[in-house]
Amino acid sequence: MSADNTVFIGKKPTMNYVLAVVTLFKNGNDKVNIKARGKAISRAVDVALITQRRFVTDATIEDIKIMTEEVPTGDEDLTKVSSIEIIMGRQE
């Protein structure tokens, strides 16, 4: 799945990301990928559920993956951080 239909969740208000996901669906994507790391994982779940409940009601949660990523912390250290990938889909 390319980054073109992926929304990366950061620290902005939840509705900013919901709007991004809704826009990707409105532009004709039949799959949208929501990715987040660390504390933003909770917000990613909110984004998927709000999108589905209020804006794209025929979208489904097709798959949810969780994994550990290694992120540089300066120097030569790596720290482990959890990440989530929520794949939303919609029939044509």
Added chain:
Amino acid sequence: MSADNTVFIGKKPTMNYVLAVVTLFKNGNDKVNIKARGKAISRAVDVALITQRRFVTDATIEDIKIMTEEVPTGDEDLTKVSSIEIIMGRQE
């Protein structure tokens, strides 16, 4: 799945919950359910991945469900909150 093999994630340190999950596996459960709401969702993902990576390496993430729950906020109001359920399993 009964509450007996379910760990509810709250605000305690992550390792407390990892220990609870590991103990349930050591006691012979072949499935353990991790549940969390709101901001604790990120911690639930950490708990599942740390358990798998460091303590119960033959456990797998069998399923992940996300849903919206309604929680009373006092008076007669209900507020919506996201929740996650991570089902971990292990072969005998």
